[in-house]
Amino acid sequence: MAKVVVVTSGKGGVGKTTSTAALGAALAQSGANVVVVDFDVGLRNLDLVMGAERRVVFDLINVVQGDAKLSQALIRDKRIDTLSLLPASQTRDKDALTPEGVQKVIADLREKFDWVICDSPAGIEKGAVMAMRHADIAIVVTNPEVSSVRDSDRIIGLLDAKTEKAENGGRIEKHLLLTRYDAGRAARGEMLKTEDVLEILSIPLLGIIPESEEVLRASNLGSPVTLLNPTSAPARAYIDAARRLRGELVEVVVPLERKGFMGRLFGRKVA
Amino acid sequence: MALVLAPETPLPGWLTALDAQIERSPSFFDNRPVVLDLAGLPREQPDIEGLMGQLEARGIRVIGTEGAHPSWQGVETWGRPLPSGGRATREVTPPDETSRRPTTPEPASAEPSGLLIDHPIRSGQSVVFEKGDVTIVGSVSSGAEVIAGGSVHIYGALRGRAIAGFAGNPRARIFCRRLDAELLAIDGVYQVSDDMDAKLRGRAVQAWLEGEAMRITALD
Numbered sequence A: 001m002a003k004v005v006v007v008t009s010g011k012g013g014v015g016k017t018t019s020t021a022a023l024g025a026a027l028a029q030s031g032a033n034v035v036v037v038d039f040d041v042g043l044r045n046l047d048l049v050m051g052a053e054r055r056v057v058f059d060l061i062n063v064v065q066g067d068a069k070l071s072q073a074l075i076r077d078k079r080i081d082t083l084s085l086l087p088a089s090q091t092r093d094k095d096a097l098t099p100e101g102v103q104k105v106i107a108d109l110r111e112k113f114d115w116v117i118c119d120s121p122a123g124i125e126k127g128a129v130m131a132m133r134h135a136d137i138a139i140v141v142t143n144p145e146v147s148s149v150r151d152s153d154r155i156i157g158l159l160d161a162k163t164e165k166a167e168n169g170g171r172i173e174k175h176l177l178l179t180r181y182d183a184g185r186a187a188r189g190e191m192l193k194t195e196d197v198l199e200i201l202s203i204p205l206l207g208i209i210p211e212s213e214e215v216l217r218a219s220n221l222g223s224p225v226t227l228l229n230p231t232s233a234p235a236r237a238y239i240d241a242a243r244r245l246r247g248e249l250v251e252v253v254v255p256l257e258r259k260g261f262m263g264r265l266f267g268r269k270v271a
Numbered sequence B: 001m002a003l004v005l006a007p008e009t010p011l012p013g014w015l016t017a018l019d020a021q022i023e024r025s026p027s028f029f030d031n032r033p034v035v036l037d038l039a040g041l042p043r044e045q046p047d048i049e050g051l052m053g054q055l056e057a058r059g060i061r062v063i064g065t066e067g068a069h070p071s072w073q074g075v076e077t078w079g080r081p082l083p084s085g086g087r088a089t090r091e092v093t094p095p096d097e098t099s100r101r102p103t104t105p106e107p108a109s110a111e112p113s114g115l116l117i118d119h120p121i122r123s124g125q126s127v128v129f130e131k132g133d134v135t136i137v138g139s140v141s142s143g144a145e146v147i148a149g150g151s152v153h154i155y156g157a158l159r160g161r162a163i164a165g166f167a168g169n170p171r172a173r174i175f176c177r178r179l180d181a182e183l184l185a186i187d188g189v190y191q192v193s194d195d196m197d198a199k200l201r202g203r204a205v206q207a208w209l210e211g212e213a214m215r216i217t218a219l220d
Helices: A017-029 A060-062 A099-112 A124-130 A148-160 A182-185 A194-201 A213-220 A233-244 A261-269 B011-024 B048-057
Strands: A003-008 A034-040 A082-087 A115-119 A137-142 A171-183 A204-211 B003-005 B033-037 B061-066 B114-117 B126-129 B133-137 B143-149 B150-158 B161-164 B172-180 B183-186 B189-192 B205-210 B213-218
Touching: A003 A017, A003 A099, A017 A060, A017 A082, A017 A115, A017 A171, A017 A213, A034 A099, A099 A115, A099 A148, A115 A124, A115 A261, A124 A148, A137 A213, A148 B189, A171 A233, A194 A204, A204 A233, A204 B213, A213 A233, A261 B213, B003 B183, B003 B213, B011 B205, B033 B048, B048 B061, B114 B126, B126 B133, B133 B143, B143 B150, B150 B161, B161 B172, B183 B205, B183 B213, B189 B213
Parallel strands: A003 A115, A003 A137, A034 A082, A034 A115, A137 A171, A171 A204, B003 B033, B033 B061, B114 B133, B126 B143, B133 B150, B143 B161, B150 B172, B161 B183
Antiparallel strands: B172 B205, B183 B189, B205 B213
């Protein structure tokens, strides 16, 4: 049974697209058939982060409006053949998404794939609601700072009100993915503590992704961080999060970069 | 505390606006004493005698008038006229409810006296219940609000707004297990976070009205 996942946050710039690509690649590496869908119509980015921007012919809007077949719009990843991308349109806006069209596309993707991961646009308007509408599972991406936490709280409220599952009396499964976590700043008390974020949002924790230059480097090179450098701290955190998403019990630890005195001291033992 | 209603000309238009107001907040005038300020009406106002009937038909309880022209017949029997120059002790702005989703369907009979919600109230959500107490089993997030005609009980952290007794009930109270509220209000008397005693932050508290002042004390 296919699982539809929405990666959402309310606030922009917290790492939705990066997380979509990294989790999608991690799930695909374990052998599952995965498609990542860019719902950020008009501001598409997922194709860049996946390194597929020069292979886009048709997009989500073409499929929604019936101008292209789903198989024409899907782009298979060159590195992992179980990973596909359905890009967004850059020239249109969110109004081009129709509820019926989106429903049909998601239903068709459910037939073809094990995981359908939807990268939501920021905000709480039509685009974000369309992206979450048919999801079974929501991954709420949050940075450990107050504005991001409040926006995530708002999005959780929408997930409980505006998704198909919620409207049918069910409850959508929600997970918190804490990104851009800086262990140094957390130790100095300059960031919200993980416990505080969890207490406010009261949804289970999927993973903690450390702030790392590796993430930026991967985006600029057009590769999910879990493929570019699977042993880096953020990649290991994403791979663990993907395992938890599959239902495995993996203890949540904050992976550290293997450098600096402490890193060298403990890094060797593991390696 | 009384509300002051000041009818304006033309009267039919003013009554239509009043109806729209009542439609938005059906129990806004429930049990609220109302003073009519008639100074805004001209001496030759037609059908002044019918005004009282119009208001009674809407369930508005007039306790007195002021500013009535001495030539008007029968106006002195409308409640008891107050000494002139009386004014509302505060401005009353009824909450705009058009943007709120209804939280309770109105049953035909046996109206519930309380509303119980057993999930957290998230930022941006608003719970409005005019008929009585609201009990929340869970937290109320920053940017969320709970509005009750009666008392508000929160078994969790209160980080948003709690408004109790909003239809004119000064005996309503607010209880929460952890105070971190943005705003507390009872019958229109409010306190924002900055006004609250820092020592109460994070504690279980209750808030109530003592005259026109809000008191907040720890429960533990």
